[in-house]
Amino acid sequence: MQPFLKVDQVTKRFHKVVANDRVSFDVMPGEIHCLLGENGAGKSTIAECIYGFYKPDEGTITVQGNPAGLTSPRDAIARGIGMVHQHFVLVSSMTVLENIVIGTDAARPILDLKAAAARIREIGRRYDVDIDLEARIWQLPVGQQQWVEILKALFQGARLLIMDEPTAVLTPQEARRLFQIFREMTADGLSVILISHKFDDVMQSDRVTVLRRAKVIGTVNTRETTKEALTNMMVGRSVELRVKRDEHPRGAPVLEVRDLRAANDFGTEKLSGIDLTVHRGEIVGIAGVAGNGQGELFEALIGARKTRGGSIRLDGADITGRSPAEIQRMGMGYIPDDRFADGLVGDYDIQSNLILGHHRREPFARRGLLQFRAIRDFARKAIEELEIKAPSETTRTRSLSGGNAQKVIVAREFAQATKVILANQPSRGLDVGVIEYMHERLLEKRRNDFGILLASEELDELLGLADRIVVIFKGRILGEFAAGTADIERIGLLMAGQETAGKAEEIS
Amino acid sequence: MGLRLEPRLAPSARWQAVSVAVALLAALAVSALLLESAGTDVGVAFAAILDGAFGGLRTTAKTLAKATPMILTGLAITVAFRAKVWNIGAEGQLFAGAMASYWLYTLTGPALGMALLPLLFAAGFVGGGLYGGLAGWLRSAFRVNEVLTTVMLNYVILYLLSFLLVGPWRDQSSFYQQSERIDRAAWLPDLWAPGKLHLGFLVAILAAVAIHVVMNRSWFGYEVKAVGLNARAARFKGINVERTAVAVMVLSGGLAGLAGMIQVFGVNHRLESDISLGFGFTGIIIAVLAMLRPGWVVFVAILFGGFENGGIKMQVATGAPSAIVSAIEAITLLFFLTAAALTRFRIVWRST
Known part of the structure; x- marks a missing residue:
């Protein structure tokens, strides 16, 4: 059988950073294919390449045997590739129907909403998705908003659905329901690329491609592997x-x-x-x-x-x-969920962020003036102790990775x-x-x-x-x-x- | 398809230097075009500006005197903008400081002599500080947008001044709206009489040093910048964002108020609406061009002082209207702002 999608030796660079290094894998019709990897391993980048949002620097993406030459999401949609982002792109004050039709070819100057609605109902029946097309988005629970995104992709003729961290916002029951829908779709020959790091999701796929540091480590049949083996591939050591x-x-x-x-x-x-x-x-x-x-x-x-x-x-x-x-x-100490918005002053360097909250106190301040030596010593100690990866204590926290930024917050809060x-x-x-x-x-x-x-x-x-x-x-x-x-x-x-x-x- | 701005990952120092140089050259080129179109000999005009600004000790001293109020209003804006408190009212705060110090003078008279000076400075700072603080308090207590209040308070204080100058503080012997001349004993002493350089310049420089220390070395400056950069994180870590905004407006207004006092007692020697030639607004341009750095504010303000004096000289030498100098200032600002944006973003042509 011919794969629906073939990614061949795709390399994508951002300036000097290589986000994808000769990435290859394929997706068969009727397959749930999981992309697994740590943050920054290149999962989202390759997904955005397949969706036409980024243009690969090297390599080819083939859809149903034809080089896709994708230059925009519009191209991707035309070739049957749809994507549901982690943060939904829906207009909350509009109805489900309007959201699905918006931006599609059905949205000609004169909308034929009735015909569109009939087609959407048909798709919904087929995959057992029951949703009120006249409901407004804000009235729907998150799980159903996700269905709207999926319906929209299917309405546009998607044969391959890229799902970015789809279960992050769902309860376990909602997640199970989602996978049921996926199974209905794959039974129909549709394919799903699943980006996830949750093993509950991963283990429900057919095959897993593991990425580490921009490279493909390997593709394995899910049935023949274990959580531990996958973690090993993903991290490069046993955890x-x-x-x-x-x-x-x-x-x-x-x-x-x-x-x-x-x-x-x-x-x-x-x-x-x-x-x-x-x-x-x-x-x-x-x-x-x-x-x-x-x-x-x-x-x-x-x-x-x-x-x-x-x-x-x-x-x-x-x-x-x-x-x-x-x-x-x-x-009381607090580690907020949004590190960069709530926890750090991004344009302040590491040492300045480490004293935030204690910046008026000895030894960091005396007679109103900041004591930079004490601040620097404290920062260097924290950087060493927590193994914060940064050039120096004067590195802006904005440029840190999520993990290192979190370590700065943890160091500060645990000290205070x-x-x-x-x-x-x-x-x-x-x-x-x-x-x-x-x-x-x-x-x-x-x-x-x-x-x-x-x-x-x-x-x-x-x-x-x-x-x-x-x-x-x-x-x-x-x-x-x-x-x-x-x-x-x-x-x-x-x-x-x-x-x-x-x-x-x-x-x- | 279209042009898009993408943030640069790390703006390099070299790129910054290049873009500033390019901005300067471009500003010169466009200014030259403007002069040319006004039928002016560009070479003569530029030479006259330079000569009028820094051509000799005496002209340079005059330029420094001209720059004095702009250094202070530039610093005022710097402090406020660092906290992302948009004080557009330095002009009004300048007048508030001028009026407060003049009011003190009317109470004491010149009898105290030199001992009066520190009090006058204090009055100028307090007057401007209270007036700025008013807008800060409105912002913090009632979430009233400070852009609106500071702009409107500019008008309020000008009308109040106008009222006082036709009423209680009027110079009876004059047709103009102005106060009586201040007694020579209460004038700011000269640093160098031939250049009309007065003590105010030294005060402005000291203020710049003080603001530099406060902003970069003290916990207060640390809090101000933290509030400006990420008010949410600052609040979560115990910084009182509202109180900081009020403090910033008091400090900002105080600096502008000093400028007002200095103009009254150092330059005009009476209270009148001419003590400011829009210094409160020029301060915004200066602060932004100086990228909110106190040291650079001094430098840019002196350049602007030079422009003022050089413009007059150019007008005499070429007959071109001095308004062209204002246009040149504005052109320079536009190019520098563009350069500043380009050091942080790059333009990308992308098809979508």
Whole structure:
């Protein structure tokens, strides 16, 4: 059988950086083909080449035996290649139908929405996707917005669908539903390129092509391989996938949140009465789909977001309504989810970012003046200790990789915090090695009797690290599980808001 | 298909130098065209500008005196823009400082002599600082856009000045809207009388040094820049963004106020609307051209001072309207801004 897509010796450079180095693989009709690799391994670059967004410097991309010569996504779509990006490109105030038809050939000056709708319904029936075409995008859950993107690609005649990290925003149940849809599609001869680093996704593909440092390490049949073997290929060494969480007695409550209420910047209530306790020497995990109030919760806890009700106590002291400066002085540290937007001053160098928050204090400042020698010494020590890869302490943090940027934040927060560490998605977008390191450091802080509140979209991470897991949904805590009794199924249902799911074995 | 701007990964120092040089040459070329089109001999005009600006000790000293208020307003803008607080009201703050110091003078009279000077400087700073702080407070407390308030406060203070100069502070012996002449005892002392260079220049230089230290060596400057670069991260790490904005506006307004005081007691020797030739606005151009660096502000302001004096000389020598000099300044600014943008971005032609 002829492959639908053949990528042959494709090289793509950005200035001096080689993003793809003679990458070759092919995708058969009816295949789910996974591209696996760490951040920066070149997965997205090769995908954007196939989608016509980048032009390869060398090599060829062949579609159904013909050199594609793609110069734009329009070309790719014309040749039956569709792509669903991680961040959806939908107009939230418009209907599903309008979003699907927009920008396609059906969008002639006079729209024939009726005919388009009929065709879309037909596609939907075929792949068992049931969606209200008249619903507005903002009314739909994230999982269904993704269907809209998929329908749009199919409507445009896609025979190959590139899915970039499709399950990142889904509950386990939604992810399972998505793979069902993929299977319906592949049964019909369509192909899927799946970009992912989640092994739950990877293991459901037919073949896996592993990329490391811009090169293809190999393509293997999924059935004939294991997580461990794939990790080995991906990282180039064997990695302990499960962190070792030794028994550690928990102490007194150090962070107590009672009936906390807060709104987002637009005044919409995002926290509707959060109750939460973190003890010394304990990691409490927050599971939940992004956007269910995690960001608002953390901002409220560090004093950067006004609360509308409820209370927060840090080591017994009421910190409700206190300023971020006061709360940090009392021992709270925060690792935000968006490193560059919330955690770092990108145009400041590493040393300046490392003192942020302690910049008025001895030894970094004396009589109002910054003490650059002390600052430099501190920075050099941190860079060495955390193995931050940077030319020097005066390197701008903007130019750091995600992992090294995260290490700068971790170094700072761990040096400043004395009682509680808040971590929102601390391993998002990081390489396995850095994630491993993060986990070790968090566990070390747990041993040192810190209370740790950890939010993550990766359930495996929570199951591995947390002593207790709570599920957040629409600004409420829906259930609580002790480490041993946690069950992915029930957590997943709670993440989708099905309140009854966790009740049976909920502990208090 | 179309032109797109893509950020450069790492703007190189060499590229920056090249682009500045190219900008300068291009500005000269376009200015030459402008002069040519006005029927002026370009060579004579440029020579006259240069001669009028820095041709000899005395003219240079005059240029430095001209530059003095612009150094201070340039610094005022530098401080504010570093925090991304868009103070367009240095002009008004300059007048507020001038009026505050003149008010103090009307209370004390010249009797104190030299002992009065520090008080007058303080009054100028406080007057401008309070007026700037008002806009800062409106921004921080009520989220009122400071661009609007500072621009409008420019008008408010000018009308207030106008009212005072036809009312209580009016010079009864004069037809013009101006105050009485200030007693010689309260004038800023000359540094070098033949060049009309007064103490104000030294104060401006000291202010530049002080602002340099504050911005680059103190935790306050560290906070100001952090707020300007990433207010969210700064807030999350305990920096009070609102308070910083107010402090920045007080400092910015204070510097502009000093310029006003210096003009009244060092140059015009009376309070009148002519004490500023738009220095508050020129300060914006100077600060931006100096890429918000205090040391460069001094340099650029002196160039602008030279332009002012050189322009007059050129007008005398060639008969070309002095407005051309303003046009040349604007052309230079445009080219430099383009150069600055090109050091951070590159133009890419791409088909989509």
